[in-house]
Amino acid sequence: MKIEREQDVVPFRNRVKEFAVKIGMSLVNQTKLITAASELVRNMLKYANGGSVIIEIINQGRDNGIRLIFDDKGPGIKDIPLALKDGFSTGKSLGIGLPGARRLVSEFDIKSVEGKGTVVTIIKWKNG
Template sequence: MPVINSEVLPVRREGDIVSVRQAVRKWAVEIKCSLVDQTKVVTAASELARNLLIYGGGGEVKLEKLQEGLRGGVRVTFEDQGPGIPDIQLALSDGYTSGSGMGLGLGGAKRLVNDFSIESEVGKGTRITITKWK
């Protein structure tokens, strides 16, 4: 699927989460997402960027604007070299928390977007990719 534009943002401190939120919102507006869909993808991105910082020790967020036929999309990839997630199914389950964040957890973030994938290896890090389609 063709990538129209991309940008990589570092997440090393709290203020970087705000930058991720602003960039995701800007791109969601550009592909003409409804206000509800903008809020969903920005909320998911905010939760995942916070997790990246708190649990992954920081990392990078890659934003991509997609075009597939007539529909546009925003794909956001969160990648760290942190401790990894030992039990992905548990981490995705409702009610699972490791103590902070907005309380959405990975499962909540997953429900806010159209596509969600997670890869994690203990001791090597985690990559989570979300996509919101218009």
């Protein structure tokens, strides 16, 4: 799914919700996943002028989950450990987007090449 404008955020969140409902994720976990997704997609719009997100259902043993891959061609993140710290922001926001999103999901992975872009992958297990 392409994310190019801020108006894309709400439909995107709805799509994530559809997937979460499909695998029977609890309301609390749905909310956590959607909030995390919302933070990441906002970052993507703000720092990289948009990008694309892949939404997929994954299985591991008996556990189902949702994997979201956020891919942008933005400026990249210079210091990832610093970016994951609470309260750090290069923009004028609260600086809790990235670290907050990490706390809300089961698995969180971030890869970034300066000048090339950033890929953030998150997984939320149905019962995780």
